[in-house]
Structures are given as C-alpha cells and as structure tokens.
Amino acid sequence: MESSFIQKYLLNKIGWMYILLGGFVLGATLLGVLNSSVDFPIPVVLDLLLNKTLGISLRDETVEKSTELIIWEIRFPRVLLALLVGASLSIAGAAFQGLLRNPLADPYTIGVSSGSALGAVCVLYFQITISFLGEFTLPVVAIISGFITMLIVFGVTHLANRTLAIETIILAGIIVSSFISAVISLIIALSSREDMRQILYWLMGNVGMRGWSHVQLLLPFFVVGVLLLLFKTRELNAMALGEESAEHLGVHVNRGKVMVIVGASLLTGAAVAVSGQIGFVGLVIPHFIRMLVGPNHRHVLPLSTLAGGGYLILADLFARTIVAPEELPIGVITALIGAPIFALLMIRERFRRNES
Secondary structure: OHHHHHHHHOOOHHHHHHHHHHHHHHHHHHHHHHOOOOOOOHHHHHHHHHHHHHOOOOOOOOOOHHHHHHHHHHHHHHHHHHHHHHHHHHHHHHHHHHHHOOOOOOOOOOOHHHHHHHHHHHHHHHOOOOOOOHHHHHHHHHHHHHHHHHHHHHHHHHHHOOOOOHHHHHHHHHHHHHHHHHHHHHHHHHOOHHHHHHHHHHHOOOOOOOOHHHHHHHHHHHHHHHHHHHOOHHHHHHHOOOHHHHHHOOOOHHHHHHHHHHHHHHHHHHHHHHHOOOOOHHHHHHHHHHHHHOOOHHHHHHHHHHHHHHHHHHHHHHHHHOOOOOOOOHHHHHHHHHHHHHHHHHHHHHHHHHHO
C-alpha cells in the first residue's frame, strides 16, 4: 500500500513539481529574511523564527530587541506579504487564463486591478481617512472599488449578452479599464508634485513599509479566494473544452464563470489593495506552469500559487538590494523580468505551432 502511494504521488513528474516548488518557496522565504542591508547570523534568525512560530528555541542566548524588531516586525511580514501577493496574482491569472481559454489573459483583464487602483488613488489624492478604519482606509477602499468595478463589468456584459459570453467579458473589462485609467491619469495630472510622486510610487507596486497589519488584512481574502478557485478546478477543466461541451458534462457554465471570476477578482483586488499594481506575475507564472505540467487545473492552480509566491519574494529581494540602501518598486522588477520572458514564450509557442 505504502509503495503504491509513493509510486503514484511522489515518483511522478507532478509529484516532484510539488516537492521542488515547496522547497523553492521555503528557500526564497529564508533568503528574503536573511538578506538585506543589515546581516544577521543564520542561527540567530532561524532561532527567532522557530521561537516565534513554533515556540522552539535552539539557543540559550536571548535575541536582542533590535534584532527581533528588524527580523520579526519588518523583514518577515514583508516576505510573507510578498508571498501572499505573488500567490494571489498567480492563481488568479491561472484561473482567468483557464476561464477565458486565452494564455494572454491575466488578473487585470477583468478590470478589477484598475478599479482597486482608482480607489487607492482617490484615498491618496483626497487624503481620505475614515476614523474607524485608520491605516486600513486605503486597502479597504481599494478592495471595495475593485468589487464595484467587477459588478460594473458584469452589468455591461449582461446588458450586451445575457449568456456572459467570454468575448463580451473581455471586451467589457477592457472598456472599463480604459475609462478608469483615464480617470487615474486625470487625477495624477491635477495632483501636486508630492502627491503625484506618492501616487506614482504606489501604482508601480511595492511591499515595503508594510507590517503584520497588511498581512492580516490580505490573509482572509487570500484564503477565501484560493478555496473558491480550488473547488472550481473541475469546471475550469470542462470549460477548456468549450461551453457547449461543458454543459453536456453537467457543468453549470454561468454559475461556474461567476464563482471563478469572484474568486480571482477577490484575490486580485486584495493584492492590489496592499501592494499596488504588480504586473506580469499572473501572466507569466501560470503560462510557465502549464508548459511544465499540462492544462489540468487541479495541478495548475496550486502549483501556480507556490511558484508565484516564491517568485515575488525573490523579485522583492532583488528590488531592495540591487541599489541598496535605496529600493526599486517591485512592479518595475517584475515588468523588466516578465516582459522579455513572456515574449520568448510567445515566440517559442508560435514556432512550435508552425512546426506541427
């Protein structure tokens, strides 16, 4: 029995992918915590993390308060936030690509990212602070505006085509996103120099200067969104065959579309709310995973989650160390890396199709 379990789940290609990507995430997390402008001995960092998370202490010596502050209150929550944001964008991108049957789709296709960005920009520009929300005003408003945008896209799609056709959803998302981008550009043009700098820096994406409060804000949305998508892998696999074929297989297509879009939009809106706009993560990572393991969403979604989380940790590490003590926006790093890679993937796919 044990031998058959190992043979089925561990000694095949996909099983090894789970092991390798799990190790990748763990290694990226440790690198992100260990490396920065101030270096600490590895045993001290590991002892502190184990003590805080599992209550296990490997050393008799007490960690200094300054070291604990830097590692536990600054670096570790930043790494966790990068992990959650990257994982959110990647699984959302994988879901959108499967739903729309288009490898060029990503979390921004539906317009939720633009809507969340508009909410955040309005908070920054008008200096909105809701008393009972405090520092959570910006992310909460961004999440709400993202959902309002999603409802608008659904409304436009429903008016144009009552069957929620995929082409109509994409077109409605592009129209709404274009309008919102114009509004954001207008706000930036009317801003003072200091406000403009703050807004542009936020729009370029960043996970720095966040703490446990942002991790706690994102985590429940992350859990709900991921569970929604993982429970819809059967529907995504069926819809890859076409909507009519999916209906014949007993899949309620419209209900499945709504649940996938809600889950992916929830993840995208929450991620944008805490980190700004970070492009190409949800575009490149799922595409790369599909090349390795095939189109089965039962594996594509969780593997994309792991790969995207580890990737964004390393991108953030690069962004804060390459020009230290200054930091680059993480969105700039992901675009510089992601755009050429995706262009190569597209060229490779075109040559493969021509050969076949």
